[in-house]
Amino acid sequence: MFPSCIPRLRPSAVLVLLALTGLSSCADGGNWKTLKPQANAARELVSLDGIWNFALPTSIDLEEDKAWTKNIPPSLQIPVPASYNDIFADQNIRDTSKRRNILRFDAVTHEARVFINDRDVAGHIGGYTPFEVDVTDIVAPGEQFRLTVAVNNILTSQTIPPGNVEVDETGKRRQLYNHDFFNYAGIARSVSFYSVGEVYVDDITVTTEVKDQGKGATINFSATTNKDPKSSRPRVTLFDEEGNEVASASTLQGSLELSSVHLWQPGVAYLYRLRVELLSAKGKDTLLDSYEVSVGVRSVEVRGNEFLINGSPVYLTGFGKHEDSPVRGKGYDPAYMIHDFQLMKWIGANSFRTSHYPYAEEVMDYADRHGIVVIDEVPAVGLNIGLSAGTSTDEPTLTFSEKTINNQTREVHAQTIRELIHRDKNHASVVLWSLTNEPASNEEGARAYFEPLVELARELDPTRPMTFANVMYATPEADRIMDLFDVMCLNRYYGWYVNTGDLASAEIGLEQELNEWQDKYGKPIIMSEYGADTLAGTHTVIAVPWSEEYQTQLLQMSHRVFDRIESVVGEHVWNFAGFQTASKSIYRVDGNKKGVFTRDRKPKAAAHALRTRWLEEGVRKGQGNVTAAA
Ligand code: BDP
Numbered sequence: 001m002f003p004s005c006i007p008r009l010r011p012s013a014v015l016v017l018l019a020l021t022g023l024s025s026c027a028d029g030g031n032w033k034t035l036k037p038q039a040n041a042a043r044e045l046v047s048l049d050g051i052w053n054f055a056l057p058t059s060i061d062l063e064e065d066k067a068w069t070k071n072i073p074p075s076l077q078i079p080v081p082a083s084y085n086d087i088f089a090d091q092n093i094r095d096t097s098k099r100r101n102i103l104r105f106d107a108v109t110h111e112a113r114v115f116i117n118d119r120d121v122a123g124h125i126g127g128y129t130p131f132e133v134d135v136t137d138i139v140a141p142g143e144q145f146r147l148t149v150a151v152n153n154i155l156t157s158q159t160i161p162p163g164n165v166e167v168d169e170t171g172k173r174r175q176l177y178n179h180d181f182f183n184y185a186g187i188a189r190s191v192s193f194y195s196v197g198e199v200y201v202d203d204i205t206v207t208t209e210v211k212d213q214g215k216g217a218t219i220n221f222s223a224t225t226n227k228d229p230k231s232s233r234p235r236v237t238l239f240d241e242e243g244n245e246v247a248s249a250s251t252l253q254g255s256l257e258l259s260s261v262h263l264w265q266p267g268v269a270y271l272y273r274l275r276v277e278l279l280s281a282k283g284k285d286t287l288l289d290s291y292e293v294s295v296g297v298r299s300v301e302v303r304g305n306e307f308l309i310n311g312s313p314v315y316l317t318g319f320g321k322h323e324d325s326p327v328r329g330k331g332y333d334p335a336y337m338i339h340d341f342q343l344m345k346w347i348g349a350n351s352f353r354t355s356h357y358p359y360a361e362e363v364m365d366y367a368d369r370h371g372i373v374v375i376d377e378v379p380a381v382g383l384n385i386g387l388s389a390g391t392s393t394d395e396p397t398l399t400f401s402e403k404t405i406n407n408q409t410r411e412v413h414a415q416t417i418r419e420l421i422h423r424d425k426n427h428a429s430v431v432l433w434s435l436t437n438e439p440a441s442n443e444e445g446a447r448a449y450f451e452p453l454v455e456l457a458r459e460l461d462p463t464r465p466m467t468f469a470n471v472m473y474a475t476p477e478a479d480r481i482m483d484l485f486d487v488m489c490l491n492r493y494y495g496w497y498v499n500t501g502d503l504a505s506a507e508i509g510l511e512q513e514l515n516e517w518q519d520k521y522g523k524p525i526i527m528s529e530y531g532a533d534t535l536a537g538t539h540t541v542i543a544v545p546w547s548e549e550y551q552t553q554l555l556q557m558s559h560r561v562f563d564r565i566e567s568v569v570g571e572h573v574w575n576f577a578g579f580q581t582a583s584k585s586i587y588r589v590d591g592n593k594k595g596v597f598t599r600d601r602k603p604k605a606a607a608h609a610l611r612t613r614w615l616e617e618g619v620r621k622g623q624g625n626v627t628a629a630a
Helices: 334-347 361-370 407-424 446-460 503-521 548-564 605-617
Strands: 014-018 044-047 050-055 077-080 100-105 111-116 119-125 131-134 147-152 163-167 173-177 191-196 201-211 216-225 232-239 245-249 253-258 272-280 287-295 300-303 306-309 316-320 351-353 373-377 430-437 466-470 487-491 525-529 568-574
Touching: 100 111, 119 131, 201 272, 201 287, 216 232, 216 272, 232 253, 232 287, 245 253, 287 361, 306 568, 316 525, 334 361, 334 605, 351 568, 361 373, 407 430, 407 446, 430 446, 430 487, 446 466, 466 525, 487 503, 503 525, 503 548, 548 568, 548 605
Parallel strands: 014 050, 014 147, 316 351, 316 568, 351 373, 373 430, 430 466, 466 487, 487 525, 525 568
Antiparallel strands: 044 191, 050 077, 100 131, 100 191, 111 119, 111 147, 163 173, 201 216, 216 253, 232 245, 232 272, 272 287, 300 306
16 A cells, blocks of 8 residues: 555656766765664655666766656666666655655665656765655655666775776776675665654664663663654653563653663573654644664673673674675575574574674664674775785785875765664664774774774764774784774684695694784684685595685684683684675685585585584583574
């Protein structure tokens, strides 16, 4: 049923996807301070997912083409959500008149311009966080309109992630980048229309404090409204999982005290629901708006070299992941999402890192619901000009300079931090923010670049610790930024990129380095990446690189070392599954094959070995392991 107050999209919705096209004007006007749309007594929600018409631009200049002023023919069509790359064989009603209609994009990778009919209505930079545009004054309820979205997939030194475009001998533009996953682009996540009344809740922040050794808790909340708060009366209610009201307040900011509480525990999630309602300022309790957030009561703390959740040390088991699947690319896929979580449960993983960008909001909701611990990462990957597919070039590099990663890049990076923390701040599953993956933290300029970003993140969220994933070249002596962070996430490839095929030497090297980190900083270490490319089905008696035996033995060697280093509080194998990478790398054969599952989620021998360690043997006895996902 189509709600009466929302404008109608023409069946032949149009979409222009601009491959390798520069958007001349800055994409702004898209409001990124957006709450995930909800349908309830006060809000309507209509999904715009489906089949969209698709076209590549005829000109590199978007203004010249003005494709949004025409109807794009249905000769090429794409599914939304999905990355467009692998699709082709070539390459909500009461007072209708006073409601606000908002168009929301969960993610357009990497940059979007949104047109309604002939009008440019919004833009957004950043491929993995949502934005919205209020279209109330642009299209009338019931009116048909043409929606065009221009998508820009270009990466430069001033985008996050960065990249650069080269023009080859034939005059063809070619996108280069330093990160090891395919530059999928498009309308990767859902598109929706939602409607709110004239006065609505536009943000909610919830933080929790665990008290009396876990018996009680304080829930702090702060909600804001789009209008003068005096134009409505707030009613805040906390419900338990059975739907019983357990606390309430009548202010937009305040605290709720619970004398007995069900904690959110890794593996044993418990979610309260905090409902914020806006009632008419005078007279009857007319409902103007309503919005609910899930609340998991838990604490996170770093003490010495321990990582504590609810005051108990935890040991993380799991993976660095990717949002990647055949055909859909980085498009949100609920079937793959839930299957991945089921495989993580099967193998005994209690956690994962959103390497190397924020994942779909549905993923975060699922992790909250099922007690899976998340290290949440911004898309700042590849801030390392000398690194390519885990290997270093021999050329001297200068990653941080006026001509490369500069102040402008840092401002874009800062915005990714603002948008991620704004989007994910209320997720109990998120216990650590990761501000970058494998930057050139050994190079000059790294400290000046990162110090203000860490400060910003701490201002935005004083409740969670900060980390970044350190690259192997930035050793304890060479790295210049580790002291700025709380947890040391280390990506190490002993036995793969170094000591290839020689696990005995790899074991010595890995232990030596981990001891150096431990002695220098005394902070918790999470092994955020370790692993080996493996061609499923390749078996050898003597374990050699690329065989299933070698992957298993490399992981076992790494685990022996981790078990000897007190500060190691977590192990995330690289990677959960195989994933697509840039076509230009000769280190990759149809993608990165370090997954312990293949790209189509079939287990390699290493998956069974991990299951034995994580579920049957139990890692690091006495260390307060978190149980595997429920
Ligand atoms: C690290 C990166 C990761 C790569 C991995 C690899 O953080 O994105 O995919 O190495 O080389 O450099 O497999």
